[in-house]
Amino acid sequence: MSKIEEKQKLVKEIEQKIKDSKLVVFTDFRGLNVDEVSELRNKLRVPGVEYKVLKNTMVRFALQNNGQEDIAEKIVGPNAILFSEEDPVGPAKTLFEFAKTHKNLEVKLGILEGQMVEANKVKELADLPSREVLVAQVLGTMQAPITGFVNVLNANITGLVRALDQIKDQKEAC
Known part of the structure; x- marks a missing residue:
């Protein structure tokens, strides 16, 4: 495989990653040493997440092929994606x-x-609660009216039982 074919294959892979990703973030990592970059990669090591250093020219070609020329123009300096x-x-x-x-x-x-x-x-996105927390909040909100309805029904039955108990106590006292 020639160098040109290898580069074309890499551009296609980057294109596909950009299309498949819900979030792509470009970061400038200048000033971080190898250990710090490795630490960040380890923290990001979850299924479906990758943190890579790629050549800007390859990323630009991939963005242009995806019709995202406006983003391709802003890719300058060393980037980790x-x-x-x-x-x-x-x-x-x-x-x-x-x-x-x-x-x-x-x-x-x-x-x-x-x-x-x-x-x-992207910072605002990072400040959002995680998906699991949001799902729990929605479920809690959906459960609240049902719980309130059950409490109302339970209160009526409890009131009836108390009234009957008081009547029984009055009859026993007589």
Whole structure:
């Protein structure tokens, strides 16, 4: 396989990763040493998440092939790219938590479900609760009216039982 064919294959792989990912985040990792980058990769090591350093020219070609020329123009300097195929919130949260303790990591921009978003929007995404917490909140909200209805029905039965118990006590006292 020639060098050109290898590069074309790499561009196709990057294209597919961008299409398959719910979240793609471009970061500037200058100033991080190898151990720190390895630490970040280990924290991001969950199914469906990858953190890679790729050549800008290959990424630009992949973005242009996907019709995202506006993003391709903004890719400058050394970049490490986070690809998340499943959960966009968890990896973004991990990335920003890592950036709090490692000031040299800078989030440049992202692609959220095919649309370019600035770094501040990725930060807002990271501040959201995780999917599991949101599902629990929705279920709790859905359960509240049912629980209230059961309590009302239970209160009527409890009131009837108390009234009958008082009548019984009155009859026994006589």
